[in-house]
Amino acid sequence: MNAVVLEKTGDPISGFVLSNSVPIPSPSPSQLLLKVKSCALNPVDYKMAQYNVLINDPLPLPLGCDVCGEIIQIGSDSSEESFKVGDLVFGYTGLGTIGYGTFAEFCVIEKSLAMKTSNGALTHPQLSSVGVGLETAALGLFQSLSLTISDEPKENLPKILIWGASSSVGMFAVQLASICGYPVIAVCSESNFDFMKSLGATYTVSYRDSNAAVNEIRSLPGGPPLHAYSTISSDASNLCAKSVSGENSIVAACAGGITESVDGVESKDVFLGMIPKNEDQTKYLSTLIPTFNRWFDNGKLKPGKILLMNGLQSIFEGLSTLSQGKVSGEKIVISLEP
Ligand SMILES: NC(=O)c1ccc[n+]([C@@H]2O[C@H](COP(=O)([O-])OP(=O)(O)OC[C@H]3O[C@@H](n4cnc5c(N)ncnc54)[C@H](OP(=O)(O)O)[C@@H]3O)[C@@H](O)[C@H]2O)c1
Structure with a gap:
């Protein structure tokens, strides 16, 4: 099959090449084989190339970890009967391991992590943009900060601060x-x-002047927020720590x-990348998938804005744009099919 593979590390872009001789992966009993319709780019893709991290199998290896694809083959474990060949599924696959790379015509995904929606208004490029952002947001909010998942929210819940709210992770954290x-x-x-308002945010604050932002957050009606999710950097996490109430507060951080x-x-790190290797974390995340599916079905949860590019060849331009920090409030998506 055709795939964009990482041949060598040390640079964010130059180690990637387009290959036409990558074997099509075969699904394990717990996996689905997908024909990739769209894949999305994430900062981790070029960071793996640049810093030689999170690469579990020998190079050359297709990278990419966000996909929407059509099921071509179902792994032999028959305990999961909610999928059939031809279904469209989407989500995060895994990092640096043979088969998971989504910069390819075919890839595999764990059945337990594959999302599926009946909301026909959502396109495959939109669905491919969801996995990493949504699941990292969910781990931070529901596991690290212990927010309660509910379709019928209680009143008077504490305010939550999301620093880096327009990032891919942030905009799903705002929605969730x-x-x-x-x-x-x-x-x-x-x-x-x-x-941000369209996604449900109650308050918006600019980060241009960080001290002013902290003061503004701390003087909002009802006092400072209880917890925060920092999606950008340690600097942002330190600003979150100064902004929260400090009464058993937690700052969850994915960057x-x-x-x-x-x-x-307290500071808690969020790390999607240990999934699906870490069985307990994978099991935890899989318990959230039916809720995500339902929220996409009923329109409560929406994919963010996308910047659409076409064909595997455009991955090079996409990674270059992403690595230069030129993306604001949208996700770069590569469509392999009309
Ligand atoms: N640990 C994990 O498991 C995990 C998982 C996913 C991602 N990550 C990491 O999380 C980070 C975010 O990833 P992503 O894909 O969500 O990023 P992204 O969508 O590419 O982030 C772009 C956004 O960052 C915002 N931004 C840049 N500097 C900022 C600042 N100083 N304060 C607030 N916002 C700022 C920009 O907001 P404006 O345009 O509004 O200025 C822009 O919309 C990356 O470092 C990524 O590697 C970690």
Whole structure:
């Protein structure tokens, strides 16, 4: 099959090449084989290439970990009967392991992590943009911060701060916390304020002046937020720590935790990349999948904005754009089919 493979590490882009001789993966009993319709790009893709991290199998290896594809073959474990050949599924596959690479015409995904929706209004490019962002957001909110998942939210839940709210992880965190009834303070550029409101954020704060942002957050009605999710950097996590109430507060962080400790504030790292290797974490995430499916079906949960490119060849341009930090409030998606 054709695939964009990583041949060598040390640079974010130059180690990737287009190959026409990659074997089609065969699904294990717990997996589905997919014909890739679209895949999405994530910062981890070029970071793996640049820093030689999270690569479990020998190079050359197709990378990419977000997909929407059609089921071609179902692994022999028959305990999971909710899929049939021809179904469209989507989600995060896994990192740096033979078969999981989504920059390819075919890939595999664990059955327990494959999402599926009856919402026909959503296109395959939109669905491919969901997995990593949504699942990282969910691990941070529901596991690290212990927010309660609910279709019928309680009143008077504490405010939650999302720093980096217009990032791919952040914009799903805004949606998930809002769906569950938590008032959200979204920190992003002013140009994304309306977008954040459309996703359910109660308050929007600009990060341009970080001290002003902390003061603004701490003086919102009802006092400072209880917990925060930092999706950008350790600097952002430190600002989160200064912004929360400090009464048994937690800052969950997926891109660098707190480095300057603050009394009453605990730092918890979020790491999707250990899934599906880590069985307990995989089991935990799989319990959330039916809820995600239902929220896509009934329109509560929506994919974010996408920047669409066509064909495997466009992955090089996409990774270059992403690695230069030129993406704001949208996800780069590569469509392999009309
Ligand atoms: N640990 C894990 O399991 C895991 C999983 C997924 C991602 N990550 C990491 O999480 C980070 C975010 O990933 P992503 O895919 O969500 O990123 P992304 O969508 O590419 O992030 C782009 C966004 O970052 C925002 N941003 C940049 N600097 C900011 C700052 N100082 N304060 C607030 N917002 C800022 C920009 O917001 P504006 O345009 O509004 O300025 C832009 O919308 C990356 O470092 C990624 O590697 C980790």
